[in-house]
Structure formats: C-alpha cells, structure tokens
Amino acid sequence: xxxxxxxxxxxxxxxxxxxxxxxxxxxxxxxxxxxxxxxxxxxxxxxxxxxxxxxxxxxxxxxxxxxxxxxxxxxxxxxxxxxxxxxxxxxxxxxxxxxxxxxxxxxxxxxxxxxxxxxxxxxxxxxxxxxxxxxxxxxxxxxxxxxxxxxxxxxxxxxxxxxxxxxxxxxxxxxxxxxxxxxxxxxxxxxxxxxxxxxxxxxxxxxxxxxxxxxxxxxxxxxxxxxxxxxxxxxxxxxxxxxxxxxxxxxxxxxxxxxxxxxxxxxxxxxxxxxxxxxxxxxxxxxxxxxxxxxxxxxxxxx
Ligand code: SF4
Numbered sequence: 001x002x003x004x005x006x007x008x009x010x011x012x013x014x015x016x017x018x019x020x021x022x023x024x025x026x027x028x029x030x031x032x033x034x035x036x037x038x039x040x041x042x043x044x045x046x047x048x049x050x051x052x053x054x055x056x057x058x059x060x061x062x063x064x065x066x067x068x069x070x071x072x073x074x075x076x077x078x079x080x081x082x083x084x085x086x087x088x089x090x091x092x093x094x095x096x097x098x099x100x101x102x103x104x105x106x107x108x109x110x111x112x113x114x115x116x117x118x119x120x121x122x123x124x125x126x127x128x129x130x131x132x133x134x135x136x137x138x139x140x141x142x143x144x145x146x147x148x149x150x151x152x153x154x155x156x157x158x159x160x161x162x163x164x165x166x167x168x169x170x171x172x173x174x175x176x177x178x179x180x181x182x183x184x185x186x187x188x189x190x191x192x193x194x195x196x197x198x199x200x201x202x203x204x205x206x207x208x209x210x211x212x213x214x215x216x217x218x219x220x221x222x223x224x225x226x227x228x229x230x231x232x233x234x235x236x237x238x239x240x241x242x243x244x245x246x247x248x249x250x251x252x253x254x255x256x257x258x259x260x261x262x263x264x265x266x267x268x269x270x271x272x273x274x275x276x277x278x279x280x281x282x283x284x285x286x287x288x289x290x291x292x293x294x295x296x297x298x299x300x301x302x303x
Contacts, residue, residue, distance in 0.1 A: 007187050010036040014064045021054045024219025026183040026210035026226060027128040028054050031099065033186065034126065035063045037193045042095040043068060043082050047075035047109055049101035050128070050135045050211075072108040075100050076116035079123045095197060098125045102143035102209075103133040106166055117173035120201040124193075127166070130209035138214045145234075146285065147278045148266045155269040158278075162285065170204045171240040177203040179239035179248075183210055184227035188237060188248055195239070208235040216265020228260035233290045244300040247293060257283050 014035035021028035027050060035042070042065040046052055052069060055062045070078040075098045086094045105113060105127040116123060132150045133139040140150045142164050149158045171178045177199040179192045189207075196203035208229050210222035217225055229235040232255045237248040258279055261267040270278050 007190060012036065014038075014040060015062055016064070018056075019054050019062055020056060021050070022211075022213055022219070024210065024212040024217070024222040025050075025054075026207070026222050027051065027130070030128070030181075030183060030189065030207060031063065033190055034097070034099075034193055035065065037190060038065070038095045038097065038124075038197060040064045041091070041093060042066070042097060043079075043086070045070060045075050045079040045082060045096065045098045047098070047100050047104040048072045048135070049099070049104050050130075051099045051101070053135060072104050074112050075104060075109055076112040076121070076123065076125065079125075080116055080119070080121050083121055083123060096123050098123060100125070100127050101133070101135065102127060102129040102131060103139075103141045105129070106143045106164060107141050110169075113170070114173065117170060117175050117202045117204070120175070122201060124196045124199075124203050124205070126205045126207065128207050128209040129166075130211035130214055131163075132211075132214050134211050134214040145282075147261070147270055147282055149269065150266070158269060167206060167238075167240065171243065173202070174242055175202045175204060176200050177239065177241055179205055180235065180237055181205050181207045182226050182230050182235065182237060183207070184223050184230060185237060185249065192239065214266070216268070217263060221263060225260060225263050228255070228263070231255050232257045232260045233286050234260055236290060236293055238293060238297070245293065245296040246300070247297050257286055 010032055015032050019028045044063055044067045046069050055067055061067050079096050079098050083096045129143050131144045132141055138150050139152045144159045146162050147158055149155050153159045177195055181189045181192055196205055208226055210226050212219040230237055231251045234257055239246050
C-alpha cells in the first residue's frame with residue numbers, strides 16, 4: 001500500500017501553501033511532486049520564468065529546500081556553481097535542480113544548458129514547456145507549436161514554423177537520462193523524477209505544461225488536455241538513456257489532433273470556416289514525428 005501511495009501521491013508535503021500560480025497551472029502541481037520525491041536537501045535554481053513568480057517574492061520560498069534565483073541565460077551555469085560548492089562541503093547527497101520554462105531552455109539559456117550537459121554536471125534540469133513566454137505576456141518562443149497564436153504571432157500571422165527538437169538536441173550530448181513527462185501520467189512522472197535523481201550525471205526532464213491563460217483553456221481541463229496531448233501523439237511520452245530511446249506509452253487508438261487542439265483558444269482560428277489546411281499540416285507532421293520516434297526506438301537496441 002505504501003508503495004502504491006508513493007507511486008501516485010504526495011506523501012509528505014514539501015512545499016508551503018499559497019503558491020502564486022494561476023488556477024489550473026500544471027507547473028505548480030508538478031513541482032509539488034518533484035519536491036516530495038527529492039526532499040529538503042535540495043537546491044532549486046530558477047531562471048526568469050513563471051516559477052520565479054510561483055516561488056514568491058524576496059523573503060519567501062515556495063519549496064522546503066533552498067532556492068537560488070538567477071538570470072534567464074545562466075541557470076545551468078549557476079547550478080554548476082551550486083553543485084561544486086555542495087560537493088566541496090561534502091554534501092554530495094544534495095540534489096541540484098533547475099526549474100526553467102521553455103523560453104529559458106529552448107532560447108535564452110540554450111548555450112548554458114549545452115555546456116552543463118557536455119560537462120556531465122550532476123544536475124537535474126526540468127523544463128516546463130508551455131510553449132511561450134507566459135510570464136512576460138505570452139510571447140512566441142521556439143517551443144511555440146505550429147498553428148498557435150501568441151501576442152507576437154496574433155491571428156492571422158499565427159506561428160508557422162515547428163518547435164526545435166530539444167529532446168534530440170539535449171540527448172545528443174550523450175547524457176545518462178532524458179525524458180518527456182505529463183501532468184496526466186503522474187505515476188510515469190514520479191518514476192522519471194526518481195530516475196533523474198539517481199542518474200550518474202546530467203539529467204533532463206521536459207514537461208508538457210498546461211497553462212490556462214496562455215493556452216486559453218478552462219483551468220478545470222488542464223489534466224484532460226494534457227492526457228489528450230499524449231493520446232493524440234502531439235506530446236509522446238518517451239525516455240532516452242544515453243542514445244537509447246524507449247517509448248513509455250503507446251496510445252491504444254488513433255485520435256486526431258483536432259480533439260486536443262479544439263479545447264485550446266490559441267488554436268481557435270484553425271477551426272473557422274475559411275481556415276487554411278493548417279490542421280492537416282499539423283496532423284501530417286505529428287504522424288511523421290511519431291513514426292520517426294518508433295523507428296528510433298526500434299534501432300536503439302541494435303547497437
Ligand atoms: S502563466 Fe501559465 S505556467 Fe505561468 S503560472 Fe500561470 S498557468 Fe502557470
């Protein structure tokens with residue numbers, strides 16, 4: 001029973017009440033799970049992002065542990081320094097965790113992320129990918145999905161390029177562990193945090209982050225939309241150990257991407273009568289990405 005509880009539920013709460021997130025925020029909920037698994041001997045390194053706000057103003061701390069706020073571009077470098085200081089103090093059991101958004105990961109902090117991954121720093125890097133700079137007003141990032149509107153890509157000039165393959169970029173550093181995670185698959189998420197914690201070197205988790213104000217969704221639907229993103233293969237769940245890919249969840253039936261996109265106001269224009277064939281383009285790309293992932297899994301264990 002205790003094992004079952006540990007797999008799904010937060011046993012001892014390791015965050016304080018009163019997180020400053022929006023209603024329905026996936027990030028705040030998942031940080032509760034992360035904190036409950038990692039415990040209090042943990043230093044959280046936070047670049048400019050939604051978590052800078054959720055953590056609270058100066059003098060407050062959302063998590064039971066230590067929090068270091070840093071600049072957009074330098075969270076992995078800051079975490080490297082924290083790791084070195086803790087090791088020097090003999091506190092090798094401490095966890096050092098970066099809690100970043102997609103802007104700080106895909107764009108502004110990418111060079112620092114690559115440096116820390118290349119050096120094999122013993123850091124857990126968690127990217128809450130909500131597909132835009134939500135904290136500063138929903139501006140486009142390179143993680144913004146094709147077809148979405150943001151304040152810098154308003155309709156009709158919605159985003160017409162694809163997000164970069166960050167899982168591919170990060171795992172190509174030959175790190176011991178990288179994985180995608182979803183709010184709707186908590187058992188899978190908790191297992192992956194545990195794996196990242198025990199990895200011998202740099203580990204990377206990317207979360208599909210439900211964000212009601214940025215995605216124009218009903219806050220009560222955050223979990224069901226996150227589930228649909230996995231079921232429609234918009235956000236596949238997989239992990240990479242060194243270069244080996246393993247898909248963690250195979251959807252049992254074919255569900256078109258529209259089922260997930262129609263629940264999000266950022267894609268509303270794609271469903272208008274005079275809309276272009278963007279939905280068809282998205283479906284084709286998602287199908288192609290999935291086939292590629294399945295192929296990568298197949299060949300992963302041949303070498
Ligand atoms: S803007 Fe989005 S990610 Fe940021 S706190 Fe609000 S719901 Fe969470």
